[in-house]
Amino acid sequence: MTWLVQSRLLNDPFSDPGVYLDVRFGRRALLFDLGDLGRLSAREVMRVSDAFVSHTHMDHFGGFDRLLRLCLHRPAPLRLVGPPGIVDQVEHRLRSYTWNLLGSDAVDFRLIVHEVEADRIARSAEFRSREAFRRRGHAPPALAPGRVLDEEAFRMETVALDHGIPSLAFALVEPVRVNVLQGALEAQGLPVGPWLAEAKRAARRGAPDETRIAVADGVTVALGALRETVLRLGPGQKVAYVTDAADTPENAARIVALARGADHLFIEAAFLEADRDVAARTRHLTAARAGALARAAGARHLTTFHHSARYLERPGAVEAEARAAFRGEGPTGAASDERT
Numbered sequence: 001m002t003w004l005v006q007s008r009l010l011n012d013p014f015s016d017p018g019v020y021l022d023v024r025f026g027r028r029a030l031l032f033d034l035g036d037l038g039r040l041s042a043r044e045v046m047r048v049s050d051a052f053v054s055h056t057h058m059d060h061f062g063g064f065d066r067l068l069r070l071c072l073h074r075p076a077p078l079r080l081v082g083p084p085g086i087v088d089q090v091e092h093r094l095r096s097y098t099w100n101l102l103g104s105d106a107v108d109f110r111l112i113v114h115e116v117e118a119d120r121i122a123r124s125a126e127f128r129s130r131e132a133f134r135r136r137g138h139a140p141p142a143l144a145p146g147r148v149l150d151e152e153a154f155r156m157e158t159v160a161l162d163h164g165i166p167s168l169a170f171a172l173v174e175p176v177r178v179n180v181l182q183g184a185l186e187a188q189g190l191p192v193g194p195w196l197a198e199a200k201r202a203a204r205r206g207a208p209d210e211t212r213i214a215v216a217d218g219v220t221v222a223l224g225a226l227r228e229t230v231l232r233l234g235p236g237q238k239v240a241y242v243t244d245a246a247d248t249p250e251n252a253a254r255i256v257a258l259a260r261g262a263d264h265l266f267i268e269a270a271f272l273e274a275d276r277d278v279a280a281r282t283r284h285l286t287a288a289r290a291g292a293l294a295r296a297a298g299a300r301h302l303t304t305f306h307h308s309a310r311y312l313e314r315p316g317a318v319e320a321e322a323r324a325a326f327r328g329e330g331p332t333g334a335a336s337d338e339r340t
């Protein structure tokens with residue numbers, strides 16, 4: 001089975017947060033948060049179609065300029081999803097630069113910003129380079145509650161967490177995985193071609209067995225026959241991203257629901273349990289709590305980040321505490337999920 005996306009932390013866990021999601025076969029990538037993007041190549045940055053911003057504290061949004069700088073001359077639009085206030089903030093950022101050089105012969109780069117309130121996109125705006133990024137109205141997409149992107153192959157879910165301000169957590173969900181078995185394709189004497197994409201789409205939709213798929217001129221095959229031989233359906237991938245959240249029962253419930261069954265959970269672990277008072281004051285999770293939440297959600301893989309610089313002298317300590325809780329070990333393990 002091949003994964004829909006390959007995900008990785010942008011920086012070491014003590015540096016600014018961000019996760020790069022490379023969409024396979026799509027020449028496309030997604031970003032969770034816009035911290036320091038300096039380690040991404042220009043080519044990687046230019047593949048980003050959508051960026052999902054938890055909140056606009058500088059460590060999560062400071063990379064916006066690099067993203068804009070590199071995407072400025074590309075024809076494909078860039079979509080940004082973020083918390084309440086992000087449309088105004090992006091507008092202010094754009095107005096802090098001079099745009100007289102982007103005339104009518106320049107590519108009309110479009111930046112579309114969606115603002116999430118509670119569990120939905122409440123307002124949107126568009127900024128076009130040829131208009132010197134003057135703000136213009138944009139109709140918010142009509143999506144189910146809790147979704148900020150809904151495409152054929154995957155969707156993006158969100159919940160708002162309490163960090164003193166709203167901090168959005170996200171989960172990329174691939175509802176169904178459809179793989180093509182090359183060997184079976186050859187055995188059936190079927191050619192490789194664009195028809196496979198159509199067959200995968202139909203399978204993903206759950207179209208009836210008798211649906212005819214056009215393989216070549218005048219040649220069609222029933223979807224049911226393809227399901228039995230060439231196509232393999234399985235559970236899809238889920239990648240969740242959780243950061244900057246106070247340790248409250250409401251946040252815990254939302255995190256566990258969002259990350260339930262995730263193949264990979266990226267979750268902040270700012271402080272050690274021994275410094276719980278600092279974590280509470282700054283509305284961050286401790287490593288033990290991050291591990292316990294990952295365990296409660298049944299996540300398969302765990303990556304922690306956003307470690308406080310106070311632990312630079314013992315860099316493995318934070319991750320070790322989170323891992324122990326993830327395995328259900330120690331006094332701050334799974335049992336602490338019941339704490340209110």
Ligand SMILES: [Zn+2]
Pocket residue numbers: 055057163244
């Ligand atoms: Zn923050």
Ligand SMILES: [Zn+2]
Pocket residue numbers: 057059060244306
């Ligand atoms: Zn932060």
